[in-house]
Amino acid sequence: xxxxxxxxxxxxxxxxxxxxxxxxxxxxxxxxxxxxxxxxxxxxxxxxxxxxxxxxxxxxxxxxxxxxxxxxxxxxxxxxxxxxxxxxxxxxxxxxxxxxxxxxxxxxxxxxxxxxxxxxxxxxxxxxxxxxxx
Amino acid sequence: xxxxxxxxxxxxxxxxxxxxxxxxxxxxxxxxxxxxxxxxxxxxxxxxxxxxxxxxxxxxxxxxxxxxxxxxxxxxxxxxxxxxxxxxxxxxxxxxxxxxxxxxxxxxxxxxxxxxxxxxxxxxxxxxxxxxxxxxxxxxxxxxxxxxxxxxxxxxxxxxxxxxxxxxxxxxxxxxxxxxxxxxxxxxxxxxxxxxxxxxxxxxxxxxxxxxxxxxxxxxxxxxxxxxxxxxxxxxxxxxxxxxxxxxxxxxxxxxxxxxxxxxxxxxxxxxxxxxxxxxxxxxxxxxxxxxxxxxxxxxxxxxxxxxxxxxxxxxxxxxxxxxxxxxxxxxxxxxxxxxxxxxxxxxxxxxxxxxxxxxxxxxxxxxxxxxxxxxxxxxxxxxxxxxxxxxxxxxxxxxxxxxxxxxxxxxxxxxxxxxxxxxxxxxxx
Numbered sequence: 134x135x136x137x138x139x140x141x142x143x144x145x146x147x148x149x150x151x152x153x154x155x156x157x158x159x160x161x162x163x164x165x166x167x168x169x170x171x172x173x174x175x176x177x178x179x180x181x182x183x184x185x186x187x188x189x190x191x192x193x194x195x196x197x198x199x200x201x202x203x204x205x206x207x208x209x210x211x212x213x214x215x216x217x218x219x220x221x222x223x224x225x226x227x228x229x230x231x232x233x234x235x236x237x238x239x240x241x242x243x244x245x246x247x248x249x250x251x252x253x254x255x256x257x258x259x260x261x262x263x264x265x266x267x
Numbered sequence: 268x269x270x271x272x273x274x275x276x277x278x279x280x281x282x283x284x285x286x287x288x289x290x291x292x293x294x295x296x297x298x299x300x301x302x303x304x305x306x307x308x309x310x311x312x313x314x315x316x317x318x319x320x321x322x323x324x325x326x327x328x329x330x331x332x333x334x335x336x337x338x339x340x341x342x343x344x345x346x347x348x349x350x351x352x353x354x355x356x357x358x359x360x361x362x363x364x365x366x367x368x369x370x371x372x373x374x375x376x377x378x379x380x381x382x383x384x385x386x387x388x389x390x391x392x393x394x395x396x397x398x399x400x401x402x403x404x405x406x407x408x409x410x411x412x413x414x415x416x417x418x419x420x421x422x423x424x425x426x427x428x429x430x431x432x433x434x435x436x437x438x439x440x441x442x443x444x445x446x447x448x449x450x451x452x453x454x455x456x457x458x459x460x461x462x463x464x465x466x467x468x469x470x471x472x473x474x475x476x477x478x479x480x481x482x483x484x485x486x487x488x489x490x491x492x493x494x495x496x497x498x499x500x501x502x503x504x505x506x507x508x509x510x511x512x513x514x515x516x517x518x519x520x521x522x523x524x525x526x527x528x529x530x531x532x533x534x535x536x537x538x539x540x541x542x543x544x545x546x547x548x549x550x551x552x553x554x555x556x557x558x559x560x561x562x563x564x565x566x567x568x569x570x571x572x573x574x575x576x577x578x579x580x581x582x583x584x585x586x587x588x589x590x591x592x593x594x595x596x597x598x599x600x601x602x603x604x605x606x607x608x609x610x611x612x613x614x615x616x617x618x619x620x621x622x623x624x625x626x627x628x629x630x631x632x633x634x635x636x637x638x639x640x641x642x643x644x645x646x647x648x649x650x651x652x653x654x655x656x657x658x659x660x661x662x663x664x665x666x667x668x669x670x671x672x673x674x675x676x677x678x679x680x681x682x683x684x685x686x687x688x689x690x691x692x693x694x695x696x697x
Contacts, residue, residue, distance in 0.1 A: 172621055173518050180661035182618040183684065184325075184342075188661065211449060213419045222420055226451035 155245050155253045163242025166235050170228065179247035185223045187216045190247045199254055202240055203262040233259040309649040313603075313695020316648070319679065320353050320362040323686035327374040328425065328593070328669035330383075332400035335674055337362070339681055339688060340376040340385055342423075349373065350385055352402070353688070360690055368405030374495065375426035375436070376669075379474065384434065386424040388417045391436060391472070411473075412436060414480040416466045420449075421493035427506060429499050434474040435506055436484075439493035440467035443514050444565045445549035452519050456565030460549050463489050467548060469497075469508065469540060488544035490578060495615075496594035496670075502608055503638035506540045507582070509591035509612060513552050513563065514619045520564040528570070530620040532556060535591050536581035537610070537633075547578030555584035583610075583640050589627030590615035592668045596635070599676025602693045609634045612644075613667035613680060616652060618660045625660060628652040630667055630680065648691060651682065 168177075174186040181188035189195050194202050194216065209227035213220055228236065233256040240259075244251035308316045325342040332338070337353040345351070348367025355362050375386030382393040383402055392408035411434065415424055421439025428434050442449050445460035460467070465481060468489040472479045487506075496509035517529030524532075534555035538546050547553075551560045551574050560575040562568030585591070593613030597606050614627035630648040634641045652663035660666075665685035673679060673690070680689040 168622075170518075173515060173619060176618070176659050176661065177621060178659060180659045182660045185618065209451075211419060222422060224420060224449045226448065230452065 155241060159238050159241050159253065160245060162235075163238035163240070164246075166231065166239035167242055170231070171239065174223065174225070179243070181221075182223075185221055186225075187219065187221045188247075189243050189249075191249060192217055195243055195249055196251045199240075199252070199258055200262055202244075203236065203254065203259055204266065206236060206240065207259075207263060207266060229263070233257075233263065307650060307653075308689070308691075310691065311647065313693055314648075314691055315694050316689050316691045317360050318687050319355070319360070319690040320365065320688040321686065323351065323681075323688065325372075325683040326668065326681035326686055326688060327423070327683050328376045329671045329679055329681040329688065330376050330378050331671045331673045331679055332378050332396075333674050334400055336400050337671070337673075337679060337688065338376055338378065338383060338385075339669075340373055342372050342374060342683060344370070344372055345686075349387075350376070360692070362688070368402065369408065374423035377426055377428055379428040380432075382474075384411070384426055384428065384474070386426050386436070388422040388424055389413070389415055391424065391426060391434065393474075409477055411475075411477060412479045412484070415470075416441065418466075421466075421511070423493075423495050425495045425497055427497045427499045428474055429506070430501070430504070432474050434472050435487060435497065435499075436470050436472065437491075437494040437497065437508070438466045438468060438470055439511075440491075440548065442467075442549070443492075444519075444563055446519075446565055450515060450519070454565075456549055456563065458550075458566065462549075467491060469494065469506070471542075485542070487542055488538075488540040488546065490544075490546040490548045490550075491538070492548040495590075495592040495668075496612060498594045498596050498610075500539075500596045500638065501598065502596070502635075503539065505638075507594060507596070507610070508538055508540060509594050510536045510538065510546060510548070510581075511590060512536065512587055513548070514588065516552075516564065523564055523568075523570050526622055529587075530617075530623040530626075531587050532561075533587045534581070534584035535587065535589055535614075536585075537583040537591075537594075537612075538579055539582050539638075544579050545577065546581075547575040551575035551578055553581055553584055555586065558584070583633055583644065585612075585614075585631070585644065586626060588617035588619040590617060593630075593670040593680075595670035595672060595678070597672065597678070599672050601676025602678075603695075605634055606632065608636070608638075610640075611647060611670050611678065613670050615666050615668055615683075616660060616663055621658065624658055625652075628663055628666060630670070648680070648689075 179189040209225040211224045236259045237256045241253040350369040353362035354364040371387040373387040377384045391412040394402040418441035420441045425437040446454040448454040469487045470484045471487040472484040493511040494508040512533040516524040533552040562572040562574035592615040595611045610633045612631045616628035617625045628651045632647040633644045651665040665682040668683040669681035671679040678691040
């Protein structure tokens with residue numbers, strides 16, 4: 134009983150935080166960035182392309198640590214890197230030409246679409262990571 | 268219209284299949300078989316398809332021996348094995364015996380002169396066969412070619428053999444268009460493209476010499492971005508290949524190409540190769556609508572400028588991104604006359620066409636006469652993906668990849684998404 138109540142309290146709290154941080158505007162902007170720069174490879178519904186481009190659905194990168202996903206998207210990769218037990222043979226180009234705000238928007242969009250639910254990412258988060266990469 | 272005409276024939280076939288209790292569910296045809304977990308192939312009138320084998324996972328290329336053994340190469344191990352052999356002992360059209368061997372994954376597979384050849388993404392191996400075309404020592408293949416480049420893109424080493432003791436191996440370019448930074452907007456093409464010295468072409472090796480590497484073979488043809496479907500044409504005595512054309516014209520150059528042009532224009536080309544052939548990658552792409560070799564935008568192209576005067580002309584060209592992964596020249600007697608000497612092409616299916624619907628996921632046919640195409644291409648076997656307007660490659664139930672001809676003239680198709688081996692036969696009158 135006590136457990137149920139605390140779960141309820143926590144989830145309500147999460148809901149409020151979530152509702153506050155992921156704004157409709159940011160989601161809309163993020164969708165536009167996604168469609169312009171990511172859709173071809175990762176596909177409209179984030180399912181990716183088998184063996185070539187990974188899905189963006191509940192992967193450890195998408196739902197995990199902010200810093201990890203920001204670093205990934207800024208630097209891209211030409212290495213063969215395991216993603217949740219699978220390998221993908223395409224290269225991901227670095228997305229560092231995008232502005233901090235655009236990266237924050239697209240990552241927030243990904244983290245809250247295709248069945249994902251993770252915290253929003255801000256332009257400051259991106260700026261901080263970018264500074265450590267130079 | 269096609270379907271309506273087909274219906275009576277199909278109902279009859281479906282009825283016959285019902286009476287073979289064990290295999291009724293495996294029969295695939297233009298009408299849905301109740302309870303079948305397959306997508307239903309759509310075939311021309313008089314043709315019939317069955318699932319010869321199932322559950323293979325990523326079945327890449329396939330070859331059939333003169334006595335009907337079917338060898339399949341997998342790109343993901345199944346029960347720890349990378350190559351499988353099937354036999355249909357009771358000749359009912361469906362495999363009833365199978366065995367896996369070999370611990371490496373890959374794409375290429377072929378039988379020639381008493382050997383089974385199979386490739387990983389780095390090497391080519393061979394196994395000696397006995398007089399029944401069975402592998403004598405499955406645990407000890409000989410390494411024919413080794414140390415081929417595999418750099419995280421276009422890694423499949425597809426193979427074909429000629430009648431003079433040579434084996435041809437595709438070494439795909441580890442790049443889309445040889446940009447300074449692959450697939451990156453604003454990055455221009457390297458000139459000359461350094462990839463071409465060791466990839467982006469077809470290399471020729473001896474079929475019976477062990478441990479060959481780059482220095483032992485010759486670069487047979489260059490300027491080929493990536494080839495997965497290839498076949499030796501015994502009529503012309505030459506190698507034909509299907510090139511995977513370039514991706515992402517719009518993503519990389521949105522001011523020069525619309526999404527629609529990007530989806531359609533850069534053709535998937537068929538080339539007939541000879542020693543020294545240059546097909547022009549990365550400097551050009553082939554626009555199948557204008558029938559012109561176009562300068563790639565990474566090298567200053569703008570969608571109008573042509574280039575590649577010395578690059579070879581394709582013998583046939585298809586809409587963009589359909590992914591030709593299998594090529595087979597038909598020499599059998601089972602199919603109607605128009606198919607003789609013609610080319611079947613397995614189009615694995617596109618991903619690089621969004622926001623346009625995806626395309627491919629079918630087998631095409633090109634009629635040939637005297638070693639040249641004698642008419643337009645057409646869809647032969649359709650609906651592998653199992654959907655209507657098709658947007659997401661990840662949702663395709665089946666994707667055709669390899670093709671082989673059985674001793675009776677039937678056509679075998681391997682599928683690396685659903686892991687089915689289809690056998691297509693002709694049952695109509697001639």
